[in-house]
Amino acid sequence: MSLLIITLELVRKSRLREEYSLLWLVGAAVVFLLSVFRKSLTALARLLGIVYAPSLLFAIGFLFTLVILISQSVVISALASKNRDLAQRLAILEWELRHHISAEPAASDSRPESGGHLSRDGEERER
């Protein structure tokens, strides 16, 4: 119950983005509802052949935790590779900036593309 409230509060203060809160909310809601409506929990446990009904509660909670963890890892991986791309691009652009101003104005290979490329990046993000 408190988990549910904490999650909602974090989302409200935009400390947690909606897309990442979804799993937390669903998980908390399911566990919460099942622990309020004991009968449904017992029924579900019997259906699944679980003798001790509350253990189903833990199983569900555990399952949600696992799914959330995996999704976090996926998000982190994506961030890491974007981060790397950004660092590389930054270094390259920095180099071009430095060299176009100083030594070789002739080597301005990348005038039109850089602008077009930025907008393309924007589209990519929209997707």
Place this chain on the structure above:
Amino acid sequence: MIQVETKPTVSQIAQEAPLTGRREEGESSVLVIIPAYNEARNIGTVVTDVRHYAPFADILVIDDGSTDSTAAVAHRSGAYVLSLPYNLGIGGAVQAGFKFAVRRGYSYVVRVDGDGQHNAAYILRLLALVQQGKADVAIGSRFCPGLVTYRPPLARRLGIRFFSFLVSFITRQPVYDPTSGMQCLNRRALYILAQDYPQDYPEVEARVLLHKARLRVIETPVCMRPRATGNSSITYLRSIYYMLKVTLATLIAALRQGPHVSHLKEDLHATPTADTNHSDQHVTVDHYSGVGA
């Protein structure tokens, strides 16, 4: 330009990539990239060495977020310096160099390590092999059969032996030195690896990627020197971790279809050398015959 409706395979992308980059008249088409992390003591000599043996090439030192004066020393010795904002690791640094080369329109890239272990004299040999179209990638190998030029410590040798077995098994070709960092790539190989390059010990996995792209790799024996000064970035515990990580990554690379095509499309457009909108330029893309697997 490649129109991507159905997903092209890596090898299609590789084969259709232009072989020659677009450079202005009088500019070098060869770039030597030197990834360096805290190599202030060695980097000056390395750059001078490379300049001595390959005076026609542009030299790019990739300063991988060093905390010492690597960038300043490299700059003073006359190389281009690409400064990464923080340490990305060898894979990220090398990839930054590849991206730079693709973007600036270089046709050939030679990679030499920043610690002075690689003998710059071999640059020409590697470059000749690739320029003559004998291969898309030429690797300076320390363990070509019948010619042992370098004996690393036992643990290291076992590790290399293991990876060489692994990669040979996956690619079904004899691979002697899958970890060598001394390599020469043509633009096709560059294209593929600029898109998708692994992180630590990237050479092993890159071999698998190149194989999947049906690019031809040859090894040629080179002599290696022991490190001039400073310590290698590899320690015992970490090497076990890397072992596992690289093995896993290599196996996954073997199973995976290829780099993400959306990235590829994006970068194809981003490349100033993608020639379609440069019809006013006098340089044309020439695919020379005799190349293409």
